[in-house]
Amino acid sequence: MSTLVEVGRLAGVTPATVSNVLRGRGRVSEATRERVLAAVQQLGYRPNLNARALVEGRPHTIALIVSSIANPFYPEFALAAEKAVRKHDYFLLVCNTNNDPAQEAAYLDAVGGSLAQGVLVMNADFVRVDELLALRRRGVPVVLCMWEKPDEAPDLPYIAVDFHQAGVIAAEHLLKLGHTRIGAIVGSEPTGNHIWRYRGFCDALARAGVPHPPDEVRFGGDTIDAGRNAAHALLAAVPDLSAIFVSNDLPAIGVLQAAADLGLEVPADLSVIGITDIQLAHQVRPALTTVAVPTEEAAELAVQLMMQVIEDGAQQIARCAVASTPQLVVRASTGRVRRARKSA
Amino acid sequence: MSTLVEVGRLAGVTPATVSNVLRGRGRVSEATRERVLAAVQQLGYRPNLNARALVEGRPHTIALIVSSIANPFYPEFALAAEKAVRKHDYFLLVCNTNNDPAQEAAYLDAVGGSLAQGVLVMNADFVRVDELLALRRRGVPVVLCMWEKPDEAPDLPYIAVDFHQAGVIAAEHLLKLGHTRIGAIVGSEPTGNHIWRYRGFCDALARAGVPHPPDEVRFGGDTIDAGRNAAHALLAAVPDLSAIFVSNDLPAIGVLQAAADLGLEVPADLSVIGITDIQLAHQVRPALTTVAVPTEEAAELAVQLMMQVIEDGAQQIARCAVASTPQLVVRASTGRVRRARKSA
DNA sequence: ATGAAAGCGCTAACAG
DNA sequence: CTGTTAGCGCTTTCAT
Numbered sequence A, B: 001m002s003t004l005v006e007v008g009r010l011a012g013v014t015p016a017t018v019s020n021v022l023r024g025r026g027r028v029s030e031a032t033r034e035r036v037l038a039a040v041q042q043l044g045y046r047p048n049l050n051a052r053a054l055v056e057g058r059p060h061t062i063a064l065i066v067s068s069i070a071n072p073f074y075p076e077f078a079l080a081a082e083k084a085v086r087k088h089d090y091f092l093l094v095c096n097t098n099n100d101p102a103q104e105a106a107y108l109d110a111v112g113g114s115l116a117q118g119v120l121v122m123n124a125d126f127v128r129v130d131e132l133l134a135l136r137r138r139g140v141p142v143v144l145c146m147w148e149k150p151d152e153a154p155d156l157p158y159i160a161v162d163f164h165q166a167g168v169i170a171a172e173h174l175l176k177l178g179h180t181r182i183g184a185i186v187g188s189e190p191t192g193n194h195i196w197r198y199r200g201f202c203d204a205l206a207r208a209g210v211p212h213p214p215d216e217v218r219f220g221g222d223t224i225d226a227g228r229n230a231a232h233a234l235l236a237a238v239p240d241l242s243a244i245f246v247s248n249d250l251p252a253i254g255v256l257q258a259a260a261d262l263g264l265e266v267p268a269d270l271s272v273i274g275i276t277d278i279q280l281a282h283q284v285r286p287a288l289t290t291v292a293v294p295t296e297e298a299a300e301l302a303v304q305l306m307m308q309v310i311e312d313g314a315q316q317i318a319r320c321a322v323a324s325t326p327q328l329v330v331r332a333s334t335g336r337v338r339r340a341r342k343s344a
Numbered sequence C: 001a002t003g004a005a006a007g008c009g010c011t012a013a014c015a016g
Numbered sequence D: 001c002t003g004t005t006a007g008c009g010c011t012t013t014c015a016t
Helices: A004-011 A015-023 A030-043 A049-056 A073-087 A101-112 A129-137 A163-176 A195-207 A224-237 A249-261 A295-311 B004-011 B015-023 B030-043 B049-056 B073-087 B101-112 B129-137 B163-176 B195-207 B224-237 B249-261 B279-283 B295-311
Strands: A061-066 A091-096 A118-122 A142-147 A158-160 A182-186 A217-219 A243-246 A271-276 A289-292 A320-322 A327-329 B061-066 B091-096 B118-122 B142-147 B158-160 B182-186 B217-219 B243-246 B271-276 B289-292 B320-322 B327-329
Touching (some): A049 B049, A061 A073, A073 A091, A073 A118, A073 A142, A073 A295, A091 A101, A091 B073, A091 B091, A101 A129, A118 A129, A118 A295, A129 A142, A142 A295, A158 A295, A163 A182, A163 A195, A163 A243, A163 A271, A163 A289, A163 A327, A182 A224, A224 A249, A243 A249, A249 A271, A295 A320, B004 B015, B004 B030, B015 B030, B061 B073, B061 B101, B073 B142, B073 B295, B091 B101, B101 B129, B118 B129, B118 B295, B129 B142, B158 B295, B163 B182, B163 B243, B163 B271, B163 B289, B182 B195, B182 B224, B182 B249, B217 B224, B243 B249, B249 B279, B295 B320
Parallel strands (some): A061 A091, A061 A118, A118 A142, A182 A217, A182 A243, A243 A271, B142 B158, B182 B243, B243 B271, B271 B289
Antiparallel strands (some): A289 A327
16 A cells, blocks of 8 residues: 555655645646656555544544434435435445444444544434533534424434424325324334324324324334234224324334235225335335435435534534425325224 | 543653553553543543554454445345444444445545455445455455355455355245246346356256246346336246245345235245345235345354454455355245146 | 654645 | 645654
8 A cells, every 4th residue: 555655756756746736736737747646546546544534633434323224214314324425525434323322332432533523313212412412522513313303402403304294294194085083103102203293193183173082092113013013903992993194104014014914905994104205115015105204305404514513613503404394105005085994 | 622642641641651551551550540541531532543543554444335225135234244343343334335336436445545444345246346356456455245156256355155055945945835836036137146046946946857947037136126027027927836936035025016916815826935034024924935144144254254354464365254054934925835826 | 660752644834 | 836844643662
């Protein structure tokens, strides 16, 4: 692995000149320029990014902390984030904490040791805001991606997505189709991340004068299995539902499976709607109707915010950027209410 | 962000001593040890990894090149790789090339500039072996993960998985269930990555004396959609198949959907088997019977090989480690052949 | 047991 | 237009 000095030696100039050529700084004669470039070529020289980061005080790397990679949404977001940082000529370091606080601590320490210049944190149920504040105090830019709880805005820059509105949109879609017996399955604890999605749903129903008794909702995990189990429980308790609102696509797919288990036709017997629009949503059968969250846009906004925070240096005022409103994507899992089904 | 010097000043020692304390080197008295640690604590000091990498000549980072993150297998493998490198106290830099040669080049250049110490390359259809050889020539350790073609062993260290045997196992499972009309869907080009899986299948059938005419196979992409389309085409041409071998789980799930489209019951009317055992395989309904590839083990082997190559320095002899044999995982998508179906 | 000094590869002023 | 110089933060002999 050759160095600037070697390139310079080969080209008959000093390292400084080579550096100037490579970075387009300073004035360099065309002749030496070409000589230098030839030497670079010949030696297969690549600038040592560590040395550069050291002298510049920061690496061209942004870290993304995700809590799990099992949920396909996270890889999808990671992809979007990577695209976004590459646009700014940064590299993305994906840090999967696997829900392990030790892992997370190790990563945050490393980032604090300038493994990366800033850290994007994918909002999951287990964000340790205190740790992040400590990191920020150490001078590391931190941006939260996809904050879900407008009432608990953290003292950190973050990207907000209006999940309440997503819940409203989902509910209104079902209402418009004539459903009045609508159950709900929430992919988090009652105080968890998805609570505002559910509130949006409830608000829309209330506004429409459609009752939603507390026994027609189930809370659970953000997985296919949890969704399936919750649907089985819900439909056993309340068999005459004609539609189910699910707070996320993964459990919604589980609901689809539960319907199949029970011999219910979707959407003839049961309509199902999710939120997010992960890839899988259009790959399952029936394809899932859902409320698409602007993932790519959120990732871009997060990176833009990060760049601003980096520019502004120590400032780091807690700001926030709001992504555009989620959009209804109608597929095959929802339809007009047809007939009341018999109780089991 | 504080430095060694500042910590030393606060503790009343030189940076060298602080370094010794932090790395457990040299002899340090218990008294100063504690003073130093206290200072570290108080300042929230974190060693600058760039400086360390610079002086040590290499960063504690391994890169993983993946071609796409759309296929859920890659994130799963990335997770496994991350776990494996963390065991050796390295960080994993996930480089998603998104099948874009420019991206890949950018990453490889950066790695060559010691963004990472070595690079794990996930085997996809588009591995640019020449680029990798060039990188290796520059002194960067390269390890190929999951090489599929035993007859085209690259001149680079790699992890082999016996995909031929995976094909054999899948075929034998179907044969044991009494199937004799077995179609095949291959998730790659006829010369592509999955070819040895298909050969395994063919060999097993041949050995059993079961015919497999060339019009009972379809080649396509490694996606759910491609699998579904291929299945529709295959079943339209050869309606009396009682089972379909699919070279990967994703297209196998597509086949499951095609069966549902056509009103075929799985496994009563049609058995379906895949290869890999991605998470989705047991989340779909009916749950997919598949031949599980030892993903975690392969990742661990790849990292171990990487560590060896790193130790051995410039040697970098092309070696190879073979992961253990794939294992049959019987779920709900395969069953005994029941009856001959009528032609459509 | 601790300190002094050199240097990793690069960039940024400033000098010539 | 190009060279000189200093230094980023850390590790590592080698002295003391």
